[in-house]
Amino acid sequence: MVAVINSGTSIRxxxxxxxxxxxxxxxxxxxxVNYPMDLEDMTEKMRLNMLLKMAERNxxxxxxxxxxxxxxxxxxQHSREFLxxxxxxxxxxxxxxxxxxxxxxxxxxxxxxxxxxxxTVRHDGIRIETNNIGKILSEPARKEMxxxxxxxxxxxxxxxxxxxKAINPAVVQYGKVSSKRAISSxxxxxxxxxxxxxxxxxxxxxxxxxxxxxxxxxxxxxxxNKGLTYRIINKEGKPISTPIKASAFHQKALLKDIExxxxxxxxxxxxxxxxxxxxxxxxxxxxxxxxxxxxGILKKEGIDLVLRRNKDGFIYGVxxxxxxxxxxxxGSDLGKQFSAAAILERCRQNEVQSETHIISxxxxxxxxxxxxxxQQTHNPHNDPSQGSGPEQKGNAEKTLIEQLMQxxxxxxxxxxxxxxxxxxxxxxxxxx
Numbered sequence: 028m029v030a031v032i033n034s035g036t037s038i039r040x041x042x043x044x045x046x047x048x049x050x051x052x053x054x055x056x057x058x059x060v061n062y063p064m065d066l067e068d069m070t071e072k073m074r075l076n077m078l079l080k081m082a083e084r085n086x087x088x089x090x091x092x093x094x095x096x097x098x099x100x101x102x103x104q105h106s107r108e109f110l111x112x113x114x115x116x117x118x119x120x121x122x123x124x125x126x127x128x129x130x131x132x133x134x135x136x137x138x139x140x141x142x143x144x145x146x147t148v149r150h151d152g153i154r155i156e157t158n159n160i161g162k163i164l165s166e167p168a169r170k171e172m173x174x175x176x177x178x179x180x181x182x183x184x185x186x187x188x189x190x191x192k193a194i195n196p197a198v199v200q201y202g203k204v205s206s207k208r209a210i211s212s213x214x215x216x217x218x219x220x221x222x223x224x225x226x227x228x229x230x231x232x233x234x235x236x237x238x239x240x241x242x243x244x245x246x247x248x249x250x251x252n253k254g255l256t257y258r259i260i261n262k263e264g265k266p267i268s269t270p271i272k273a274s275a276f277h278q279k280a281l282l283k284d285i286e287x288x289x290x291x292x293x294x295x296x297x298x299x300x301x302x303x304x305x306x307x308x309x310x311x312x313x314x315x316x317x318x319x320x321x322x323g324i325l326k327k328e329g330i331d332l333v334l335r336r337n338k339d340g341f342i343y344g345v346x347x348x349x350x351x352x353x354x355x356x357x358g359s360d361l362g363k364q365f366s367a368a369a370i371l372e373r374c375r376q377n378e379v380q381s382e383t384h385i386i387s388x389x390x391x392x393x394x395x396x397x398x399x400x401x402q403q404t405h406n407p408h409n410d411p412s413q414g415s416g417p418e419q420k421g422n423a424e425k426t427l428i429e430q431l432m433q434x435x436x437x438x439x440x441x442x443x444x445x446x447x448x449x450x451x452x453x454x455x456x457x458x459x
Contacts, residue, residue, distance in 0.1 A: 028098065028099055029097075029098040029181045030165050030166075031095065031096045031098065032093065032160060033093075035090060035279065036091070038082055038144070041092055041094045041277070043277060044215065045144060053135040054132060056131050078144070088154045090147070093145050093146065095145075097114065097117065099139045099140060100138065102179070103179055104139060117169075122155060123155065126155070128145035129144045210238055210271065218285075221354070222295050223289075223355045224289045224292050228356075232355060234260070235331055238258070239260050242255055242282070243256075255282040295354075296352075296356070300354075307347065310324045318374050329351040331347075332345055333345065334367075343367060
C-alpha cells in the first residue's frame with residue numbers, strides 16, 4: 028500500500044475533483060464519516076458545506092485541506108467494506124479519526140485506490156499539525172497495516188505501479204476521453220508531489236504523460252500577462268487538443284502557483300541529488316553504448332532520462348526525473364560529469380571500448396584457428412591426400428588482416444543493390 032498525502036488551500040477544488048469523477052461514472056463516494064447525517068440523506072452541497080464550515084472555525088489557517096490517496100497493487104481487489112475499515116483505521120492512526128471526512132473509490136487508473144478528503148481544522152478551531160506527518164505518522168501506520176492485513180508492501184513493488192498512466196492521444200483525439208479530465212488527472216498526480224524548479228523541468232515531467240504547459244510566444248499577450256495553458260501532445264510532441272487555461276483546473280496550476288513552488292522544491296530535492304548521481308554513474312560504468320540504451324537501463328532503476336534536442340535532432344540537454352524520490356534535475360545540476368555533453372562522451376567511450384573488445388575477441392579466435400591449422404598441417408599422421416603444398420600452406424598461414432579483409436569483401440557483405448547485375452537497355456526498333 029502506498030499512501031500519498033497532499034495539503035492544499037482549496038477544499039472546494041478537491042471536493043469538486045472527486046465529485047466530477049462520480050458524475051462521470053469513474054468513482055463512488057463510499058462514506059461520509061463524522062457527519063451529522065447518513066451519506067444517502069445528504070446532497071452534494073451538504074457534504075461540501077460540512078467541511079467548509081469546519082475550516083471557517085479558524086480562518087487564519089490557509090492550508091486547511093488534506094487530500095489523501097491510498098493506493099494498492101493491481102492484483103489487490105478489495106471489497107468496499109474492507110476499504111471503509113482500512114480508511115477509518117488509517118485516519119485514526121494519523122490523528123484525523125475524529126475529523127469529518129469523505130471517502131471515494133476511483134476506477135480510472137491501472138491500480139485500485141481510494142481518495143480521502145478532510146480538513147486540518149478541528150471542532151474547537153485548533154489546527155492539526157501536519158508537518159512531517161508522512162514520515163512521523165503515515166509511514167509507520169502504512170507498514171503496520173500492511174502486516175496486519177497482509178497487503179502488498181510498497182517496498183516489494185516498483186513505485187512505477189503507482190505512477191499515473193500517460194494519456195493515450197488517440198483516445199483523446201477521437202473524443203472518447205475529455206481532454207480537461209485527462210489533463211486534470213495528471214496534474215493532480217504530479218504538481219504537488221514532484222520537486223521541479225522551472226517550467227522547463229515541469230514540462231519534461233509532463234511530457235512523459237503526453238501533456239505540455241505553454242506560455243505562448245514572448246511577444247504574445249498571454250506571455251506578458253503570465254498566462255499559461257495546458258494541452259495534450261502526441262509522441263512527436265505536437266499538440267492534438269485545444270489549449271485549456273490553467274485557471275480552469277482546481278489544482279493550483281497557474282504560472283504564479285507553479286513558480287511559488289520552485290524555491291521550496293529546490294531545497295527539498297538537494298537531499299536526493301547524491302542518490303541520483305550514484306545511480307546514473309553506476310549505469311554508465313556498465314559500459315552501456317549509446318545514450319538511448321543508457322536511458323533504457325536508467326528507466327529500470329526508476330529514473331527517466333529526458334533528452335532535449337534542437338530542430339536538427341542534436342541532443343543539447345538532458346533532464347533526469349527520479350521517480351523514486353520524485354526529484355527532477357537538469358544533468359548539469361548534478362555536476363559537470365552529468366551534463367549532456369559529458370554523458371554523450373562517456374557513452375561514446377563505452378562504444379569505442381565495446382568495439383575494441385569485439386575486435387580483440389575476433390583476433391583471438393582467428394589466431395587460435397591459425398594455430399590449430401598449423402598444427403594440423405605439420406602433423407605427419409595427416410591424410411596425405413590433404414597435401415601440404417604451397418597452396419594449402421599459403422591458405423593456412425593467412426594473416427588476421429587478410430582473413431578479415433576476405434570477410435569484409437565477400438559477396439555476402441555487399442548491399443543488395445550493389446550485387447544486382449546491370450540491366451541491358453533495350454534497343455528501340457526503328458520503324459520505317
